[in-house]
Amino acid sequence: MSKTSATLNYFRHELPRKIRDAPDNLRLATIGAWRGRERGMAVFAGVFLASLVITTVLSYGVGLSQVFFEESLENNIFDAKVEFNKPPAEGTDGWTNNTTTLIEVCDEFTDMEEFSDCTVVYGKKGIHGQFTFGNEDVWMALPLGVKDINSSDQLRNWETKDIWDYEYNNGPPISDERAISFLGPGAFDGVLADRLSENIIYERGSWASPEDVETKRGVYIPSDVASKAGAEAGDSLERLEFAYTVESALDIDSEDCEGEIYNSREVEHCQVIMVVENLTILGIYDPWPQGNPTLAANPIYATWSVLNETQRTTLVDYDHFYFGLTLERSLLPTTSTADASDWLEDLSMKVQDKEFADGEVEIYYVDIVGGTIDFLEIFLGLIQAFDYVIMVPIVVLSLSVLIYGLILSLEQRRREISIHRVIGATAKDLRGMVLLELAVVSFVAWVAGYLLAMAAVPVVLASVGFMKFEALGFNVDPALSFGATLFTAITTLGLALLFGRARTRDFMELEIDEGVSRVQKVAKPKVWLHWTLFLVGSLGAIDTYLEMNGSEDGILTNWFVEGLINVFGPFMLWIGGALLLGKIGAAGPRIMQFFFSRTPLLSDVKRGLKGSGSTESVNRLAVIMLLTLSIVTLAAVQGYTGTQVDEVTADLQVGSDLQVVTNQNYSATEIESMIQEISDNEVTALAVTVPTISLIPSGGEALTAYVLLDEGEDVLRWFPQAIPGDDTSAALDAYREGGFSAGEDAAYAMDLWGSGRKGGDDYGDILLSESSSNTEDVEFIWEDKSYNWTTQSVDVAEYNTTLRYIGVHEFVPGVPEDLMSTSVVIGESGYRELVGDNRVDNLFSNNWIVKVDGVEGEDLTALKNNIEADERFNSTIDWETAHDAVERNGGLIFGTPGLLSLQFIVASVAAVASAFVFLSLVLNQRQKELAVLQAIGASPNQIIRLVLFEILSIVIVSMALGILLGMGLALSFNGLFNVFGFIFQILGSDTTSAIDRQLVWPWFELALVALAVFAAVVTALLVTTRKALKSDLASVLKGE
Secondary structure, eight states: OOOHHHHHHIIIIHHHHHHHHHHHHHHHHHHHHHTTHHHHHHHHEEEHHHHHHHHHHHHHHHHHHHHHHHHHHHHHHHEEEEEEEEEOOOTTOOOOOOHHHHHHHHHHHSTTTTEEEEEEEHHHHHOOSOOTTTTTTHHHHHOOEEEEEEETTOOOTOOOOOTTTTOSSSSSSOOBBOOOEEOOOGGGGGHHHHHTTTTEEEEOOOOOOOHHHHHTEEEEHHHHHHHHHOOOTTTEEEEEEEEEEEESSSOGGGGGOSSEEEEEEEEEEEEEEEEEEEEEEEEEEEEOOOOOOSOOSSSSEEEGGGGGGHHHHHHHHHHHEEEEEOOOOSOOOOSSSHHHHHHHHHHHHHHHSSBBGTTBBOEEEEHHHHHHHHHHHHHHHHHHHHHHHTTTOOOHHHHHHHHHHHHHHTTTTTHHHHHHTTTOOOHHHHHHHHHHHHHHHHHHHHHHOOOOHHHHHHHHHHHEEEEOOOOOOOOOOOOOHHHHHHHHIIIIIIIIHEEEEHHHHHHHHHHHHHHHTTTTOOOOOOOHHHHHHHHHHHHHHHHHHHHHHHHHSSTTHHHHHHHHHHHHHHHHHHHHHHHHHHHHHTTTTHHHHHHTTTSSSTTTTTHHSOOOHHHHHHHHHHHHHHHHHHHHHHHHHHHHHHHHHHHHHHHHHSSSSSSEEEEEOOHHHHHHHHHHHHHOOOOEEEEOOOOOOEETTTSSSSSSEEOOOOOOHHOOOOOOOTTSSSSSHHHHHHHHHTEEEHHHHHHHHOOTTTTTTTTTTTTOOOOOTTTTTTOEEEEEEEEEEEEETTTTEEEEEEEEEEEEEEEEEEOOOOOOGGTTOOOOEEEEEHHOOOHHHHHHHHHOOEEEEEEEOOOTTTTHHHHHHHHSSSTTTTEEEEEEHHHHHHHHHHHHHHHHHHHHHHHHHHHHHHHHHHHHHHHHHHHHHHHHHHHHHHHHOOOOHHHHHHHHHHHHHHHHHHHHHHHHHHHHHHHHHHHHHHHHHHHHHHHTTTTTTTTTOOOOOOOOHHHHHHHHHHHHHHHHHHHHHHHHHHHHHHHHHHHH
């Protein structure tokens, strides 16, 4: 009964009073917070930093999903595909091969507000159900496969080997042939025309109007096919043959097939040839990334008007037909994939329920955009997991600053709270006063951090390298949902208020004299736990260091244990190291005194150094310095390492500034002259090729050998990982002096050291000297084969040379990496011995790697475009474009460049701000101690020197230890990158996984941050100490 009465009393009297007094209390709390703004700065800094980091991490995930979604939409030509509900068959309904009816159905789709365009497509067969591996039609749905093109143009080579081969990586490998798709008139105007025209290469054609494409009987071919054939826009094609599939089964009797049997994945397909004639190439396009597997990727596009009515009917009868639709994307929600999925699901149900052609046509709706979202949600989950993991240190740092800031701020009020209790204030009123002031400061800090995070996320997503940003090309709205916003408030405001309430309650429980005299009981830390974390975490750093320096397995040989250590080790090392090394940082004055005690600098302040300040506050300051500087070091090292990996990856792909493929063989001099001729500026070009030759090692099988010509040292962009050892000049000298290297598989085949498969020390990135026990002389034979027209037989002349084995290679810049493991690399001297000086001095090739002096950046890309437009060249890749692609891929897939840049900036600012704010509070706590020193005769100069030496000793030692811990953390994080790099390599999305992450140590940037922190510390010390010395001595000593 009494409990009920108390509840009623609260609602009748106390609650209305609190509501009535709330505005006044809030005003007083705001005034109090402003007056105590110096102590409130620690709380503000902690809450602001925590709000900024946590909000950024969450909104980054939102923004990343938008970026991926927008990019995936850019890669989609069709947003939806509509098939007949069932495969066409004689005697069944729900389908039609009447062209007029099919166009009418397309018009019915575009009458719906959700669709902006529609076209009829004759192409890949339908699957009439969901794309799952249990659906048999998935394995039967072949595209229309191109078989042959005939042209009377003698400059074109449509007979090039493998010209119609194409690797599909967006679904089951049911076909390896280039497809062709015939598009209706809807594809040549409106939205579809806009999308299809985007990839037409500049000055290599254009996307024609419906009338022009029908009149000219136009086709469009992908650039890789055009390069192999040497084709250009405007070429005439007399005849194009393609195959359509009439039947698919596990076993087809060849006598029952009116065409030819095509085998694919244990399924047989009966295919019949269809021919179209008198075509014109109207354009050449850059291939799109392969998209939805229900569509044929990057086909030859042709207008349906090149098919006669009988051919169209036949293709529909055999299910080579669908409608291609585009969505009205202005209606599609892009703020989140969840909203987009809901909208698309509603549309799918609406379309399936609709009747078409008065019920004559029954359709099956394939949501291509929805399928993309399903993949993105899986893929983004892995990406965000990786990105969130690497953000753990900065989140922990922000929470540490928040907690330590609260502790220091509240400790400033311990005496105030105790005095209030002496004059009669209740514990309840005091708690309310402190918490309300804390809430005001925390709320302002949370809002400021939240708003800054919203502005920062688009910048983070625009990162294409460490501290390097480029525009995304579309707007990103990283706004969080109400639930996510509430989460950031709970984890920052809630933590501040909960911790503040608990800390204030502890003060209330102190005896009054205990509070006035500033005595505080401190719990004993669990040092054993700190050591355990530090030692276990160190295993990952040691393992990475050993592997980076030649060890194959490091110290962790069990892959499962190594994986666990690589994932959790960095954080164990960081936390354990900060707590242990923080004690050493706090002992900085004693360490520095040991080295400088006899110097004149300290001769008159030694006694002061033996005094003690707030030990806990000093420990916290040391830990904060350790945490911030370790994160700065981690972010800088891994950020610049990632930048180097991107650059080396581009070096590997291109080889130098340019790599060109020509239509016919040219000499180096001719290539150099052509590029100088094409360039608008005066440039110096130096070209080199990497010839190949088939060599037979003594007693072995034939191997492909790549030849390093002497000019390659100046042209190719070498890096230590490519060839044996870490000194590229020494390795290239060894090649010139008759050495050869082997890939791991080739070394194993020739029974040479270095394959890593024989156990023991059979592994290492070492340039073998002539005195090494692992080097060997190997005799190679080259068979020069020529056709003898007299005897009508092949004559074989054998030439041999002996080369010295110098170690294992991994790459040659500009040569596809997947070919290197099974090959050998020889120098020019060995090549001359085999083929003769005349052949080497008059070397012709159609593939050249070119160094162009005086051209870089956008000018290099412009030069590449001009070369591609020249009919003498088939294809060109330039370093700048390749590098941009690698950077953008890394930035969007991993998100590490932007997040590491954010870590570096936030940790640097946190280091400077924390040093200033925390030191100000620590020295405020020591005002009475400084007053005592002043009272017993210490001069202001002595006190300033004492404080400077003591605090700077703590900061300098802590900063040095923080950088050292950051170096270990960077090593340990390399293992974490390897784990996730392996996952992304399996998914086929990591273009840089072949390059070792050799850590880059950016000492200049670290020195700048350290100097900024040092300047902030000195400023804070001078300002606060001079302020303390100007205080009234008697008032300070009395504690007023």
